[in-house]
Amino acid sequence: QVQLVESGGGLVQAGGPLRLSCAASGRTFCSYAMGWFRQAPGKEREFVATISWSGANIRYADSVKGRFTILRDNSKNTVYLQMNSLKAEDTAVYYCAVARLPGGDGSIDPGWYAYWGQGTQVTVSS
Numbered sequence: 001q002v003q004l005v006e007s008g009g010g011l012v013q014a015g016g017p018l019r020l021s022c023a024a025s026g027r028t029f030c031s032y033a034m035g036w037f038r039q040a041p042g043k044e045r046e047f048v049a050t051i052s053w054s055g056a057n058i059r060y061a062d063s064v065k066g067r068f069t070i071l072r073d074n075s076k077n078t079v080y081l082q083m084n085s086l087k088a089e090d091t092a093v094y095y096c097a098v099a100r101l102p103g104g105d106g107s108i109d110p111g112w113y114a115y116w117g118q119g120t121q122v123t124v125s126s
Contacts, residue, residue, distance in 0.1 A: 053104070
């Protein structure tokens with residue numbers, strides 16, 4: 001059974017850093033693109049970042065570009081989201097996701113992903 005478990009969320013002051021982790025189990029995802037999304041209260045789930053299976057292709061939402069970094073360690077079946085210079089508007093539940101099919105460069109479309117974690121809360125105080 002495939003399982004994605006996010007961790008690393010919490011309460012942080014504006015301007016501070018947080019590092020989220022997403023560990024996958026149940027199968028090996030080294031051949032699959034992975035992504036991070038977030039959902040704030042009353043808003044739709046939005047794309048944050050995605051990384052191709054090889055790590056060679058990465059995309060970010062404009063709102064986080066230059067502040068967030070997505071990384072993956074295929075030996076650990078884990079993807080990370082390093083978040084720096086956090087803002088109050090980054091407050092949301094953050095979800096990791098794994099692509100439906102192997103290969104590919106990732107997508108900003110949540111429908112492109114088949115597996116999702118349960119989410120981890122990130123709260124940025126201003």
